[in-house]
């Protein structure tokens with residue numbers, strides 16, 4: 001990378017070594033004149049996380065009322081009851097805005113003095129029932145805190161009732177900037193940082209993932225922006241429940257805080273996106289919110305570290321009341337074009353960032369776990385483009401014909417054998433795996449009739465667990481879904497985790513679960529065979545030439561890694577808290593060639609699978625896991 005600002009070179013070294021950036025590093029990034037190098041650094045980090053993908057969602061904003069008991073100085077949206085501008089939407093008004101293709105309903109608004117609690121629950125419940133395919137993302141931490149105080153319920157009880165009504169995730173608004181100085185100046189009636197984090201950590205504990213935001217470009221300093229990011233990074237270390245970070249550019253409006261036309265500059269917007277991508281190393285996504293940035297800046301931001309542009313929105317008021325110059329809604333085709341203009345793959349997502357549709361050709365699915373890095377570390381992509389996606393979603397996209405190739409979970413590969421052809425490479429264990437782990441309060445035989453929380457990410461590990469329970473230990477347990485990253489595990493008798501999350505907990509332990517079982521070890525002790533977790537395969541419909549090209553590229557990437565995984569250990573391993581030695585030992589435990597013993601292991605597993613399906617245990621369908 002060509003870095004002209006010498007201050008940036010040591011920071012880039014730290015990033016490549018998986019080290020965390022400090023406030024001083026952040027200031028150096030923010031104040032650099034070498035904006036292109038900053039953007040390229042952020043883009044490389046984003047590429048490592050989400051490849052060529054940029055996400056968007058078909059969403060509908062519902063701003064149910066602008067009547068608000070608070071009077072934040074920077075707000076052009078709020079009105080008092082009786083004001084000419086004041087409005088309140090009825091349930092019918094809300095339903096009239098919903099169309100069948102919507103996948104996310106985003107609800108935020110003012111805080112009126114006289115709405116009863118049941119009206120909010122009814123709003124969420126009605127939307128959930130009308131559009132069960134859409135996920136409800138509702139109420140900022142400020143609104144949740146308002147409900148807690150007004151209706152005299154704990155924050156946890158407020159969230160539990162909303163969750164029961166259909167709430168799936170929460171937006172990140174209301175954070176503004178975590179600075180007491182600025183809070184006193186601009187929004188002194190609002191909860192501060194502690195209150196905001198209390199709400200979000202409670203939501204994460206209940207299995208509700210949330211977003212996070214930062215309002216910048218008003219009276220805050222660069223240090224205050226960076227402290228805001230560092231606080232979020234610390235909180236993410238604790239809970240892992242934040243999906244994305246959204247820097248919100250301040251819209252000057254009529255509040256007098258800034259002159260009416262004094263929008264943030266495009267350079268400031270792009271720097272903020274890039275700096276947040278580099279500082280927030282534990283956040284999966286950074287959103288360039290086109291409503292506040294404009295379409296033009298958003299498209300450029302997709303090469304400055306952002307991998308999400310929000311969605312169709314369907315009529316926005318809060319930012320537009322403050323003078324935003326973007327349209328209030330946008331067509332899906334325009335979003336796709338914006339992403340293509342940036343040279344990226346448009347990926348339509350749901351509220352959890354699961355890909356629903358991919359709008360590009362030559363796309364390869366990439367499992368975002370450490371054990372598949374040797375396939376990608378030196379992969380020359382040539383005509384192919386990479387889409388990081390958890391195994392379960394890879395199967396869904398391949399079934400829709402939207403992926404050309406990938407490292408498929410074994411269950412998906414077996415289900416799609418008619419359309420997929422193996423490439424001779426796989427992820428197979430020799431004996432233990434260390435990253436498909438059952439954390440349990442009970443021994444295997446005492447799990448009879450108990451409830452096991454299972455990862456949402458893959459089918460194969462779930463089916464392996466089922467085979468071990470039913471066929472090896474003759475025990476029947478009930479499975480219930482977890483969402484990766486947000487865990488209230490205490491209510492389960494055992495929890496199955498996979499991938500990097502399992503590796504982390506294998507090292508650090510999982511509170512409340514004394515026993516830890518490695519599923520591949522359990523299989524090996526029983527069958528004296530490796531276990532094949534995933535198989536590289538390509539669509540049969542593609543020309544032979546593509547098959548040969550990809551098989552060759554994979555072989556070259558593996559050869560480039562050789563038996564020495566030190567370079568991977570230095571970067572990828574450190575990111576998830578493993579030492580170089582631990583990473584190396586972990587990777588050396590896999591066999592990547594789909595040989596005769598691996599084929600035999602697949603045959604044995606397939607037989608067990610068929611027996612379970614015949615006896616009505618599990619449905620043998622990978623969509624289950």
Ligand code: SF4
Pocket residue numbers: 068069070071072075076077078109110111142
């Ligand atoms: S920013 Fe939110 S809480 Fe503050 S006055 Fe506006 S609507 Fe009310």
